[in-house]
Amino acid sequence: xxxxxxxxxxxxxxxxxxxxxxxxxxxxxxxxxxxxxxxxxxxxxxxxxxxxxxxxxxxxxxxxxxxxxxxxxxxxxxxxxxxxxxxxxxxxxxxxxxxxxxxxxxxxxxxxxxxxxxxxxxxxxxxxxxxxxxxxxxxxxxxxxxxxxxxxxxxxxxxxxxxxxxxxxxxxxxxxxxxxxxxxxxxxxxxxxxxxxxxxxxxxxxxxxxxxxxxxxxxxxxxxxxxxxxxxx
Amino acid sequence: xxxxxxxxxxxxxxxxxxxxxxxxxxxxxxxxxxxxxxxxxxxxxxxxxxxxxxxxxxxxxxxxxxxxxxxxxxxxxxxxxxxxxxxxxxxxxxxxxxxxxxxxxxxxxxxxxxxxxxxxxxxxxxxxxxxxxxxxxxxxxxxxxxxxxxxxxxxxxxxxxxxxxxxxxxxxxxxxxxxxxxxxxxxxxxxxxxxxxxxxxxxxxxxxxxxxxxxxxxxxxxxxxxxxxxxxx
DNA sequence: AATAATTTGTATCATATGTTACAATAATGA
DNA sequence: TCATTATTGTAACATATGATACAAATTATT
Numbered sequence: 001x002x003x004x005x006x007x008x009x010x011x012x013x014x015x016x017x018x019x020x021x022x023x024x025x026x027x028x029x030x031x032x033x034x035x036x037x038x039x040x041x042x043x044x045x046x047x048x049x050x051x052x053x054x055x056x057x058x059x060x061x062x063x064x065x066x067x068x069x070x071x072x073x074x075x076x077x078x079x080x081x082x083x084x085x086x087x088x089x090x091x092x093x094x095x096x097x098x099x100x101x102x103x104x105x106x107x108x109x110x111x112x113x114x115x116x117x118x119x120x121x122x123x124x125x126x127x128x129x130x131x132x133x134x135x136x137x138x139x140x141x142x143x144x145x146x147x148x149x150x151x152x153x154x155x156x157x158x159x160x161x162x163x164x165x166x167x168x169x170x171x172x173x174x175x176x177x178x179x180x181x182x183x184x185x186x187x188x189x190x191x192x193x194x195x196x197x198x199x200x201x202x203x204x205x206x207x208x209x210x211x212x213x214x215x216x217x218x219x220x221x222x223x224x225x226x227x228x229x230x231x232x233x
Numbered sequence: 234x235x236x237x238x239x240x241x242x243x244x245x246x247x248x249x250x251x252x253x254x255x256x257x258x259x260x261x262x263x264x265x266x267x268x269x270x271x272x273x274x275x276x277x278x279x280x281x282x283x284x285x286x287x288x289x290x291x292x293x294x295x296x297x298x299x300x301x302x303x304x305x306x307x308x309x310x311x312x313x314x315x316x317x318x319x320x321x322x323x324x325x326x327x328x329x330x331x332x333x334x335x336x337x338x339x340x341x342x343x344x345x346x347x348x349x350x351x352x353x354x355x356x357x358x359x360x361x362x363x364x365x366x367x368x369x370x371x372x373x374x375x376x377x378x379x380x381x382x383x384x385x386x387x388x389x390x391x392x393x394x395x396x397x398x399x400x401x402x403x404x405x406x407x408x409x410x411x412x413x414x415x416x417x418x419x420x421x422x423x424x425x426x427x428x429x430x431x432x433x434x435x436x437x438x439x440x441x442x443x444x445x446x447x448x449x450x451x452x453x454x455x456x457x458x459x460x461x462x463x464x465x466x
Numbered sequence: 467a468a469t470a471a472t473t474t475g476t477a478t479c480a481t482a483t484g485t486t487a488c489a490a491t492a493a494t495g496a
Numbered sequence: 497t498c499a500t501t502a503t504t505g506t507a508a509c510a511t512a513t514g515a516t517a518c519a520a521a522t523t524a525t526t
Contacts (some may be wrong), residue, residue, distance in 0.1 A: 095382075097368070098375035104382065124368065128361050135330070135357065141374045142331035148381035149328075149337065155388055156426065158514090159482070184503065193389065198483055200505060216492080216504085391484090392512075417473065431513055433475060449474085449522075 013064050013116065019088035020140050021062070024132050033133070037126050040117045044068070044109040051091065051107040056100075060123045061091045066113025070105040084110065093137075094144035096120060155193065157231070160202040163192050165230035168212070168219060181217040246297050246349065252321035253373050254295070257365050266366070270359050273350045277301070277342040284324065284340040289333070293356045294324040299346025303338040317343065326370075327377035329353060388426065390464070393435040396425050398463035401445070401452060414450040 012031070016022045022030055041064065044050055050061070050068050063085055070082040070091075082105050085091060095101045097120065118126070127134040157163045167188070171179035181188065189199040206212050211227055213220040221227065245264070249255045255263055274297065277283055283294070283301050296318055303315040303324075315338050318324060328334045330353065351359070360367040390396045400421070404412035414421065422432040439445050444460055446453040454460065 094378035095375055097371035098379045099372055101375060101379070124364065124371070128364060128367060131357065131361060134361060134367075138330035138357070138374070139332055141371070141378060142328055142334065145327035145374060145378045145381060146331045146334070148378060148385060152381060152385055152388070155385070161482095185505095186503075195484055196504090197485080197506080201483085204505075394512095418475095419473075428514055429474090430476080430515080434513085437475075 015064060015088045016062070016116070019062060019090070021060075021090060021093070021133060021136050022088075023136060025130065029130070033126055033130055034116075036129075037118050037122045039122075042115045042117055044113050044115065046109055046111050048109050049106065050109055050113075050115065051103045053104065053106050054102050056102055057092060057096050057120075059120060060093070060096055060118045062116040063087045063089055063091075064114040064116050067110040068107050068113055068115075069110050070107055072105050090140075091115075094141045097124075159230075160192060160194050160198055161206060162230050163194075164199070164202050164206065165211075165227045167192075168221070169227055169231065171219075177221045179219050179221065181219065248297060248321045249295070249349070252295060252323070254293075254323060254326070254366060254369050255321075256369060258363065262363075266359055266363055269362075270351050270355045272355075275348045275350055277346050277348065279342055279344050281342050282339065283342055283346075283348065284336045286336055286339050288336050290325060290329050290336060290353075292353060293326070293329055293351045295349040296320045296322055296324075297347040297349050300343040301340050301346055301348075302343050303340055305338050323373075324348075327374045330357075392463075393425060393427050393431055394439060395463050396427075397432070397435050397439065398444075398460045400425075401454065402460055402464065404452075407451075410454045412452050412454065414452065 012034075016030060016034075017025075017027065025033065044066075051057075053072070064087055067084055067086050068091075069084050072082060085107075091107060092101075092103055095104065127137055154163065154166065157166060168179060171181070174180055183191065185199050185203075186196050189196040192199060203214055206227075207214050209226070211221075211223045211230075213222060245267075249263060249267075250258075250260065258266065277299075284290075286305070297320055300317055300319050301324075302317050305315060318340075324340060325334075325336055328337065360370055387396065387399065390399060401412060404414070407413055416424065418432050418436075419429050422429040425432060436447055439460075440447050442459070444454075444456045444463075446455060
């Protein structure tokens with residue numbers, strides 16, 4: 001027996017169902033929305049430029065296939081990769097509707113890639129016509145703002161011990177007074193924006209001061225009060 | 234002759250016309266929008282709590298009259314003021330629609346104040362029905378994200394000289410190679426998150442190294458290349 | 467012009483962190 | 497099990513910055 005009878009017309013870009021912006025929209029509805037939104041598909045060969053830093057942001061662009069990267073170029077021409085963006089994520093989603101919004105970095109295709117492109121105006125109309133998309137997009141932008149705000153507060157701790165205390169206190173408790181670091185010291189140091197030996201020193205210092213017991217990545221919290229105090233410097 | 238003939242029904246809250254969220258909406262339209270949005274007015278006496286840190290954000294709140302402040306309370310009970318919020322600004326506007334969004338700080342009335350309150354759901358419907366409000370709000374949130382992102386990048390400069398170089402290079406040119414600092418060293422140091430003497434030292438150091446000539450707040454840029462190089466550390 | 471209040475320039479000292487290097491330990495794979 | 501690699505613990509030193517203090521210079525006010 002052929003399955004054809006049970007098949008419905010498949011989505012053009014099924015990956016969009018999982019995108020932060022379109023998730024929760026019914027398939028047929030999504031097809032319809034897109035169709036009315038004047039979307040375009042643009043293809044980029046490996047290594048070609050998708051957008052240049054300081055280019056004005058004219059559209060919402062979502063990676064459909066392949067992979068692109070954001071990168072900065074310093075004076076000497078050296079490239080610094082910022083992040084990879086894979087399907088079904090969008091470029092600079094939280095910046096699109098800012099006044100005079102421009103791409104903060106260069107965007108280059110890591111491999112042959114396709115982007116779904118919807119102009120700002122069309123996308124705004126799309127949000128007006130579909131509450132789910134509006135809600136999704138607001139969630140994306142607000143999340144980004146919250147993330148950035150949190151990161152900013154985190155970096156505003158002066159000392160490494162302060163950052164470390166904050167980090168430890170926000171780790172999930174394994175058991176009574178025990179947490180486990182989820183990154184290597186190397187990764188943690190990078191996350192903190194400090195060097196690895198300095199981080200190790202801070203850990204040792206917390207232990208020497210009797211605030212914690214650190215055995216490999218397992219940490220037993222001894223003095224909660226003092227740890228909390230460190231996050232208030 | 235009486236003026237009454239020429240008077241039209243005045244707006245209930247004219248201050249809203251200048252709010253980032255409602256600006257550009259015609260008066261009668263705004264009245265109508267508000268009326269359909271189930272808005273409420275809440276009054277707060279001086280010193281009373283408008284919202285507590287970690288309270289869930291249930292509504293958009295706009296200061297109509299008076300003044301409120303965001304403040305953190307540290308362990309010892311000491312209060313640290315974050316910012317004052319005056320009419321017609323909103324509370325935590327960029328956080329409202331984040332998943333599980335909560336107030337990041339306590340909000341307290343500085344003086345007797347009134348707040349316009351619209352529930353998240355009602356405000357979202359309002360945005361769907363009015364393109365100007367939608368556009369305004371998106372602009373507010375995206376601007377915030379851009380601001381935070383820029384601030385983050387700024388703070389990621391390790392050295393004070395790096396921050397200073399970046400700051401100087403982004404100042405508007407008065408004339409050929411000349412810029413003017415728009416803040417006192419005190420304010421600048423605060424903005425950089427460093428101490429005032431350290432900032433002065435950094436300035437002196439740049440001058441001694443021959444990158445700039447600093448006379449009071451007037452700065453003459455001598456070595457553009459070297460300044461730019463400092464922003465790439 | 468005289469005086470007061472801010473703002474700026476410096477100095478000294480303590481400390482946190484970066485830098486580099488190497489050994490010790492743990493994790494991984496043959 | 498052994499060997500290899502990755503991770504962690506420390507050390508020594510240089511440097512940037514914080515903290516504090518005070519004098520000089522500038523700006524505001526009378």
